[in-house]
Amino acid sequence: MDLQVFPHRILGSDRTEMLLNEIEALDGVKRTVIQGPRLPPEDPNENPKYGERRVITVNGKEIDLKIKTGRIFIDISNDFNIVEVKDSIHEICKELLPFGFDIDIGKFIRTQKTVTDSIKYGNKSIPDELIGMTDQSAKLKDRVTIFKKD
Amino acid sequence: MAQYYPGTTQVAQNRRNFTDPTYKLEKLREISDEGVVKILGHRAPGEEYKSVHPPLDEIDEPDDHIREIVEPIDGAKAGDRVRYIQFVDSMYFAPAQPYLRSRSYLNRYRGVDAGTLSGRQIIEARERDLERISKELIETEYFDPARTGIRGKSVHGHSLRLDENGVMFDMLRRQVFNKETGKIEMVKDQIGKELDEPVILGEPLDEKTLKSKTTIYRIDGEAYKDDKDAVEILHKIHATRSEGGFCPE
Numbered sequence: 001m002d003l004q005v006f007p008h009r010i011l012g013s014d015r016t017e018m019l020l021n022e023i024e025a026l027d028g029v030k031r032t033v034i035q036g037p038r039l040p041p042e043d044p045n046e047n048p049k050y051g052e053r054r055v056i057t058v059n060g061k062e063i064d065l066k067i068k069t070g071r072i073f074i075d076i077s078n079d080f081n082i083v084e085v086k087d088s089i090h091e092i093c094k095e096l097l098p099f100g101f102d103i104d105i106g107k108f109i110r111t112q113k114t115v116t117d118s119i120k121y122g123n124k125s126i127p128d129e130l131i132g133m134t135d136q137s138a139k140l141k142d143r144v145t146i147f148k149k150d
Numbered sequence: 151m152a153q154y155y156p157g158t159t160q161v162a163q164n165r166r167n168f169t170d171p172t173y174k175l176e177k178l179r180e181i182s183d184e185g186v187v188k189i190l191g192h193r194a195p196g197e198e199y200k201s202v203h204p205p206l207d208e209i210d211e212p213d214d215h216i217r218e219i220v221e222p223i224d225g226a227k228a229g230d231r232v233r234y235i236q237f238v239d240s241m242y243f244a245p246a247q248p249y250l251r252s253r254s255y256l257n258r259y260r261g262v263d264a265g266t267l268s269g270r271q272i273i274e275a276r277e278r279d280l281e282r283i284s285k286e287l288i289e290t291e292y293f294d295p296a297r298t299g300i301r302g303k304s305v306h307g308h309s310l311r312l313d314e315n316g317v318m319f320d321m322l323r324r325q326v327f328n329k330e331t332g333k334i335e336m337v338k339d340q341i342g343k344e345l346d347e348p349v350i351l352g353e354p355l356d357e358k359t360l361k362s363k364t365t366i367y368r369i370d371g372e373a374y375k376d377d378k379d380a381v382e383i384l385h386k387i388h389a390t391r392s393e394g395g396f397c398p399e
Contacts, residue, residue, distance in 0.1 A: 008311065009311055009312050009313060010313050010319075012313065012315070040323065049328050050323075050327070050328065050329075050335075070311065
């Protein structure tokens with residue numbers, strides 16, 4: 001099953017980084033998808049005091065953040081009790097999202113290959129972990145970062 | 151005594167304050183005249199006002215009682231062009247909102263035309279009067295740098311979730327949050343043309359102040375249904391309207 005964290009405000013890069021680091025450190029978290037409005041394109045003339053676009057570090061791995069976080073989907077491993085994981089995520093969010101948030105249990109990341117996936121990848125079989133990790137218009141390597149867990 | 155708005159809540163009181171021309175609006179920030187001209191983007195600072203007709207004194211106007219009774223506003227006397235300023239108010243406790251803006255503008259200012267839409271509100275007036283009015287609207291309680299946008303075009307955003315620093319979404323990013331100073335700066339004019347120097351609009355109001363100044367009923371603030379007085383008047387209007395419009399054949 002998945003969890004959805006819906007912050008009551010759109011998150012900037014600093015808070016996204018903190019939140020993702022905390023969530024990724026939890027046991028039972030298999031995959032995380034962040035979704036939201038896209039950050040404006042890179043502009044060399046932009047004054048850094050206004051900009052939000054930067055490379056964030058999650059679990060020691062660098063990710064080029066392309067969006068502002070509006071929603072977070074978290075895939076929870078079946079070996080763990082989802083309610084317990086939800087409680088620990090609730091604790092993290094209470095600290096990092098002072099303006100409020102909602103957490104729901106449900107199915108938020110799709111699990112089956114769609115027609116668009118077939119057109120995009122052909123008849124090649126995609127690993128289950130990559131299904132539903134990106135939208136159809138984007139390249140997988142631009143959007144997905146894979147962490148090696150021990 | 152004029153009756154502007156029913157209700158016993160703070161929201162109702164704020165609505166009355168805006169609509170009552172005798173109420174003196176609190177001044178919250180200082181914006182220079184040049185800053186206002188830059189934000190509007192209708193003329194360069196220091197440039198002469200362009201005119202569409204000669205000054206009224208130089209025109210032989212036909213004899214007319216109304217012309218004698220009504221004193222023309224400064225811009226009309228000089229023959230200025232009609233220009234505009236448009237505001238967008240976030241649904242998240244912005245101080246003003248479009249309908250209230252129209253009601254209050256028409257009570258407070260002469261010689262203006264106000265246009266109301268669901269998320270934005272435009273006011274048109276002769277150029278020099280518009281600049282005076284705009285200055286007042288930006289400096290006083292009508293405006294909050296984060297929750298109110300000055301947008302001549304590309305207005306989308308009044309109902310979207312706010313950024314974590316409380317700033318309303320703006321696809322052209324005219325009003326941006328300066329992380330170093332904590333102030334909102336206007337880096338583009340109202341139609342999105344880049345400014346040489348940003349106009350500093352000041353710090354956004356905090357959540358508590360906004361909730362005490364807002365004119366928006368919200369379930370997470372003051373709910374409309376809790377304002378018994380306002381609901382009663384609404385019901386009364388609804389009933390009399392229905393009965394008045396009922397016509398048995």
